[in-house]
Amino acid sequence: MIILEQILNGVQFGLTLFLMSAGLTLIFGIMGVINLAHGSLYMIGAYAAALTAVRTGSVWLALVGGLAAAALGGIVIEFAVVRRLYARNHLDQVLATFALVLIINQGANMLLGRQPLFVAMPPALSGSVTLLPGLTYPVYRLLVIAVGATVAAGLFAMIHGTRIGMLVRAGATHRQMVRALGVNVALLYTAVFGIGALLAGLAGVIAGPITSVQVGMGEQVLILAFVVVVIGGLGSVRGAFFGAIAAGLVDTLSRAFLPTLFRQIMDGSNADALASGMSAISIYLLMALVLLMRSQDLLAEKS
Amino acid sequence: MKSFNVAAMAVLAVQAAWAAPASAQDEVKIGVITSLSGPGGYLGQDIRDGIALAVQLGGGKLGGVPVQTIVEDDGAKPGQGKQIVDRLLKNDKVKIFTGIVFSNVAGATVPDVLDAGAFYVSPNAGPSTFAGKECHPNYFVVSWQNDSLHESAGQLANQLGYKSVYLVAANYQAGKDALEGFKRFYKGKVAGESFTRLDQTDFAAEFAQIRAAGPEAVFQFEPGGLGIAFLRQYQQAGLTDKIPMVVAAPSLDAVTLSVVGDAALGVNVTSHWNSDFDNPANKAFVAAWEQAYHRPATYYASQGYDTAMAIGAALKGVGGKLDDANAFRQAMMKADFQSVRGSFKFGPNRHPVQDWYALKVEKGADGKLALVTKSKILSDHGDAYAKECKF
Structure with a gap:
């Protein structure tokens, strides 16, 4: 029973990692931008949801508020900063997005203070359920698994079944060709960045009632998300999914x-x-193991 | 939340305004290196504000000597702390340092301060590495030696009659000190031990281990935001009502309490200070704090305040002159100030000898959760490393 419970824990942790790394890998794979500020979007989502929940007392409004704030934050960041970085090398990108991390963290400090925020767990989700005799599991964590799996399925459907998904796939492998075919690449980039931000925001909203909502919370998950992106292969959402589950389980x-x-x-x-x-x-x-064994694949996907 | 910061800034501004008229030669510079950004930023903020409050109440002076505090943020990064010390030593000629929150930052930073012949007075971190053989005549700790926090928790677990305890701690120097300290005093059986990463946000795996081990109680050392996540998830996992928790002060301070809510109800805490302590110095401190900052005082705040008072007493003893290091040392050792925690003196290794108390999280008459002092568990308690310290 304990093994089953720990596997559930691992899958749940992996799925939250996936929400973060899916956006990261999309942005890196398609736009070639290393976005350190992704963790800040996670934090923005968590803070916005927490504040909305305190003001309105509604779980749904909090969810909407968190997602909207993160997506909006992402689009603003893309428009104001990242747009200027596409042609630059990775070092410039890291420098600029790291500056964003510092600015956003300090801004949150000044506006909202350093004390962590309280996020109430919705009462309907705060208990545990008995899945099998001897195996009780918190309802909220089951919900996290459900949300993560739904988002993953939705993302697959979008990438493999829709026009924007086709462009995203094409953009990841043949960027110049997509541009040559007359696709509005700027719009595509903003859309992808917005989706990535939305996912990071969702991860932040979900994390609120489990962890503490505080300045700097984004950087803690960002490192793991980058590891997942490396494990799964840069630019591959499917890779990020399996990478995240593997990392969570391990x-x-x-x-x-x-x-x-x-x-x-x-x-x-x-x-x-x-x-x-x-x-x-x-x-x-x-x-390290994945890098040793799959180094060619990784390079191939990057070029 | 915004108004708190405005209040804090106002205090700092007032302090700066007071300090300004005195000529530069008369002012004693105090370097406050603390963690203001990142998770755990509120710890450094409270230490900084505790020191600022003492200076403000003294009218820009500590022990009657005009002081200038130079506040720097180490971002909880050891390397950054080292750089700041270097700058303050060389450019600003600072002779007295304080402020560090985390033991790993102290480990990298304090030796540089001491090697340069300056003084360090710790308002928080008290790692075992500096308490025994490596003790230093210029190194004073006003807060506690890390282990003793947890020795008191071990003692409380004995008194509460828990026969087996599962131990969880964050995997760094203070976490190791915590388990050492707990086990030194705890007489019962250790049902298991887990170390968690400092960036860990999910404790589900540890909880499953705890449930499988079936201890009578859990002891955890997860400071700041880690503790918040731990307590909330502990409740969500349905463990709060089943396996009681014994912790030392860092795992459950006034801020944690306001954030975790009912998840903390009934937790047993040990501490050397609590806001409800009934002594005149503490009553004055708590009232002044709430008036200045409009938020509850944490024990970090009390340590910042006490540290400033200890430095003030020593400055008074030497008339504000730092040229004679030996005189300043002797003046520090006298600890001639009223600590907000009641009885306080320095032991032979310049770490505190003080009383420890059992607190419990209870619901007050107004429905709010509060830490309530229950009983004294250790009197005039020093630390295990003092005997190894030879100057």
């Missing part, structure tokens, strides 16, 4: 089971310390 399962495993071969306290160290680096180990 992280959760190693945190859960390495201590027991190590305790078989050494005494308790040392085993716990070593296992914690190992599980902390497990995602990065996974990334």
Whole structure:
């Protein structure tokens, strides 16, 4: 039972990572922009949802508020800053978007203070349900899994079944050709950036009741999201999905089971310390392995 | 929220205005290096504001000596702290430093301060690495030695009669000190231990382990935002009512409490200070704090305030002259100030000897959650490293 519960935990963690990394990989794959400010959009989503929830008391308005703020933030960032960076090299992009991170964090500090915000869990979602005898699971986490899976399915359908998805796919592999065919690339880029921002905002809204809504919360997940993007291959949403699930499972399962495993071969306290160290680096180990084994693929997709 | 910041800025501005008329030679510069940005920024903010409050109440002076505080943000990054120290030492000729929140920043920054012959007075971090053999005559800690926070929690777990406890801590120096400290005093069985990453936001895996181990209580050290996430998820996992929690002050301060709400109800906390302490110095401090900042005082605020008062007492002792380092050291050691926590003195390794109390999160008459002081659990408690310290 505990194994099943931990797998659920891993999938849930992976799906939240997916929401972040899907946007990141789209933006990188199609526009060739490394966007460090993606974590700030996550934070904007979480803050906007928290503030709307406090003002209106409505869960739905909070959801809408969070998504709208993040998408709007994304479009403003694209229009004001990122648009000027497409032709520049990655170092310039990192510099400019990192500056955005600092500005947005400091802005949030000045406007909203440094104290974390309280986000109430909707009462209907705060309990646990018994899935199987001996396996109870928080309702909210089940909802996170459902939302993540729905978004993933929706994104697949969009990318493989719609015209904008076709352009996105084409843009990821043959950018010059898309432009030569007369597609309004600027509009496409803004749309993709907006979708990415929306997903980051959704991740932020969802994270609100679970973690603490505070300045700098975005940077914590951003690093993991980048790892997922690398594991899944740059520019591939499907890769990001499997990468995120793999990362979520590896992280959760190693945190859960390495201590027991190590305790078989050494005494308790040392085993716990070593296992914690190992599980902390497990995602990065996974990334290193993937890079070693798939280095050609990754380069091929990038060029 | 905005008005708080305006109030804080006003205090700083007032402080600057007071400091301005005195000539530069008379002012003692105090370097306040603290973590203002990033998660945990509120910890540094409260320490900074606690120090500012002491200066403000003293009319721009500490112990009757005009002071100028130079506040810098280390962003909770050890490298950044090191750079700031370098700049303040060389450019501003600062002789007294304080402010650092996190033990890992202190680990990188404090040695530079001491090597340059300056003083460091800690308002928060008290890592074991500087408390024993590596103690230094110019290094004073006003808050606590890291372990002793958790020794008191271990003692409380004994008193509450918990026979087995599961331990969870963030994986860094202070987290290791926490488990060491807890286990030093806790007599029962350790049902299991987990270390979590400092950037971890999801604790579901640890909770499943806890449930499987089935301990009588859980002890956790997850400071700041980590603790908020931990407590909320603990409640969502349905553990709050089943397995009680014993923590030390950093895992549940007044800010955490206001953010986690009912998830904190019934948690047992140990601390060296609480806002309801009944002594004149504390009553004056809490009233002045709430008037100046319009938010509840955290223990970080009390430590910032006490640190400024301790520095003030020493400045008074040497008449504001820092040329004779030995005289300043002796003046510091006297700790001739009224601590808001009640009894306070420095031990042989210049870390505090103080009392520890059991607190509990309860619902007040107004329906709001508050930390309520229950009983004293340790008296005149020093730390385990003092005996290794030889000057």
